[in-house]
Amino acid sequence: MVHHSQVPFIDISRFEDGFHQAVMERFASMTQKAQFIGGQVVADFEAELAAAMQTGQAVTCANGTDALQLALRAAGVGREDKVLLPDVTFWATFEAVVNVGAHPVTVDSDITDGGIDFDAFQQAVLSEKPKAALIVHLYGWGTRHLADIRSFCAEHNVILIEDGAQAYGVGFRGAPIFKDAQIATLSFYPAKVLGAAGDGGAVLTNDPALAQKLRQLSNHGRSEHYGHAYVGWNSRMDALQAAYLSISMSHIEARLASRRASVQFYYETLPALGVRVMKPPSDYSENGYCNVCLFEDVAQKSRLEARLREAGIGFGNIYPGVMSSQPGANPFLAGHYGGAEGQSLCRSVLNLPLFPYMTDAERNRVLQVVSEAVGEYHGS
Numbered sequence: 001m002v003h004h005s006q007v008p009f010i011d012i013s014r015f016e017d018g019f020h021q022a023v024m025e026r027f028a029s030m031t032q033k034a035q036f037i038g039g040q041v042v043a044d045f046e047a048e049l050a051a052a053m054q055t056g057q058a059v060t061c062a063n064g065t066d067a068l069q070l071a072l073r074a075a076g077v078g079r080e081d082k083v084l085l086p087d088v089t090f091w092a093t094f095e096a097v098v099n100v101g102a103h104p105v106t107v108d109s110d111i112t113d114g115g116i117d118f119d120a121f122q123q124a125v126l127s128e129k130p131k132a133a134l135i136v137h138l139y140g141w142g143t144r145h146l147a148d149i150r151s152f153c154a155e156h157n158v159i160l161i162e163d164g165a166q167a168y169g170v171g172f173r174g175a176p177i178f179k180d181a182q183i184a185t186l187s188f189y190p191a192k193v194l195g196a197a198g199d200g201g202a203v204l205t206n207d208p209a210l211a212q213k214l215r216q217l218s219n220h221g222r223s224e225h226y227g228h229a230y231v232g233w234n235s236r237m238d239a240l241q242a243a244y245l246s247i248s249m250s251h252i253e254a255r256l257a258s259r260r261a262s263v264q265f266y267y268e269t270l271p272a273l274g275v276r277v278m279k280p281p282s283d284y285s286e287n288g289y290c291n292v293c294l295f296e297d298v299a300q301k302s303r304l305e306a307r308l309r310e311a312g313i314g315f316g317n318i319y320p321g322v323m324s325s326q327p328g329a330n331p332f333l334a335g336h337y338g339g340a341e342g343q344s345l346c347r348s349v350l351n352l353p354l355f356p357y358m359t360d361a362e363r364n365r366v367l368q369v370v371s372e373a374v375g376e377y378h379g380s
Contacts, residue, residue, distance in 0.1 A: 007353045007362045009314025012190050014357040016251050023197075026243045035239045045242035046202075048249060049186075054179040055204040057211035060237035061218045064165045064187025067201035068096035070235065071183045072132065074203070074213045075159045077102050081131035082334060084124050084158075086116045087322040087342040089136045093163055094323045097134065098332045105130065106324045108338025111345045113281050114292070115143025120338030125156050128335065132159035137167035139318070140193070140289030141280030142177055150180065161185065164204075168194040169256045169287035177284075178204045188245060193259070193287050194252060197244045200237050255356040259288025262358045266291050269367050273374050290318060291352045294345075300377050301350055307373035313366055316351040 035041055042060060050058035061067050077083060079101035085093050087106040097104040107124050108117040116135055125133070133153060135143065142162075143149065153160040162178070164170075165187035170177040178184040181204065188200035203214050213230070216222055221230030248255075263286065270277050270293065278292035295301035308315050322342045323329055352366055 005365060006312035007314060007358075007365055008355075009316050009351070009353050010191055010355045011358075012195060012355065014355070016254065019247065019251060022247050023244055026247065027240060030240060030243060037236055037238055039239055041239040041246075042237055042242040045246045048246060049202060050204070052249065053176045053204055055176075055181070055184075056206040057204065057208060059203045059205075059211050059214040059218065060242065061201045061203065061214075062235040062237060063199040064185065064189060064201040065092040065096060066218070066235040067185035067187065067203050068092060068134070068161070068163060069099055070214050070217055071161045071185050071203050072096060072100045072102065072134075073217055073232075074210055075132055075161065075183060077132045077159070082128050084121065084128070084130050084133040084337075085323070086134075086136050086138075087324050087336065087338075088114065088138065088319060088345055089163070089323060090165070090319060091323070091326065091328075092165075093134055093136055094326070094329060094332075102131070103334035104323075104329075104332060105335040105337065106322070106333065108336070108340070109342035109345050110143065110145075111294075111341045113141070113144050114138040114278065114345065115145065116149070117338040117341065118143070118145040118148060121145075121149065122152060124335075124337040125152065125158055127337075130158055132161060134161045134163055136163040136165075137170060137177060139278070139280075139292050140166055140287045141170055141284040142167065142172060144281035144283065146172060146177075146283075150182075153182075159183070165189075165192065166289045167287065168192065169252065171285035173283050181205075182207075183210065188241070193256070193289055194245065194248060196241045196248075198241060200241045200245065202237075256287055258356045258358065259354065260286070261288075262354050262363060263288045263291065265363050265367075266352065266354075270370065273371055274378075275370065275374065288354065290316075291354045292318075293350045293352060294348045295350060296348055298347060300374075301348065303377045304350065304370065304373045307376070308369060311365075311369045313369050314353050317346075317349050318351050319346060319349075321346055 162184040188196040217232035218235040221232035223229035
């Protein structure tokens with residue numbers, strides 16, 4: 001139980017009535033039957049996921065990072081190829097490119113929505129002639145230039161992979177964001193909107209041949225049990241995770257509604273305090289993955305963080321640094337396009353608590369502490 005005056009940044013232990021019992025009963029049945037790897041449970045979850053995302057195929061795997069690497073490998077990206085990716089993302093996006101032997105080229109961000117700088121992206125495509133591009137649907141929505149990016153990549157024969165680790169439940173122009181993606185990936189890390197009881201991931205596509213290659217690569221490149229068409233690796237989703245995710249999907253609309261209610265609360269209250277809150281572009285319906293506040297005044301942000309810490313209010317910064325400045329990027333970075341808006345974004349972002357079934361009392365407590373901290377700063 002959370003103390004009345006404290007609020008965690010994220011709490012993934014809040015479930016619907018009956019959820020835990022349903023999971024335990026399903027796990028008990030499966031373990032008694034030794035249903036652990038593959039099988040009908042995984043196939044059923046993949047079909048359910050593809051239907052929900054309105055894609056022809058969903059191929060599950062061990063985690064979201066593997067999903068990126070599988071997508072790149074299945075698309076034919078390998079040694080000496082160049083791949084564009086956002087400068088603001090989680091490290092997995094960058095390392096996936098390196099791990100398939102390709103050369104990452106970072107592209108600056110658009111600070112209005114957290115997406116990629118489309119002008120810089122076009123310049124990078126024309127100058128670098130990349131084999132593929134990775135864009136990231138950050139913060140629970142996507143870039144306002146998504147349709148333009150998809151068209152531009154198709155026109156210039158660039159494979160477009162969409163990292164949707166934070167985008168389950170996001171709508172774009174009235175349909176799931178993944179519906180018209182060439183290739184997209186999901187993460188089921190427990191803190192995601194659709195989280196597993198451990199790690200898990202998936203690749204979404206409308207191309208049956210690509211899906212078949214993905215399945216083979218994720219299972220040691222198998223064409224038959226002891227026949228191997230590719231050098232793959234072991235990235236199978238276990239059946240217990242598939243079952244857990246399937247049960248979670250039966251509750252996902254309630255979880256999304258709860259998240260969106262908290263997002264709306266922040267939209268309605270924080271601007272009145274003078275706090276700038278980033279919102280999704282007009283083409284999107286967001287999934288309530290996270291709150292995004294922007295503070296150009298670093299001193300004000302630091303004061304607020306200190307006050308939140310004192311009050312026991314959790315907070316985050318998604319993300320505090322760009323890819324091109326990471327020490328691990330130095331040996332691999334093949335270029336950067338655009339300016340330093342990504343660095344400005346990283347410096348200014350502060351994320352307030354947001355998770356399913358957050359209470360009115362918790363939201364009001366967060367608002368109270370933010371209001372006090374902002375007032376103290378301006379009064380100092």
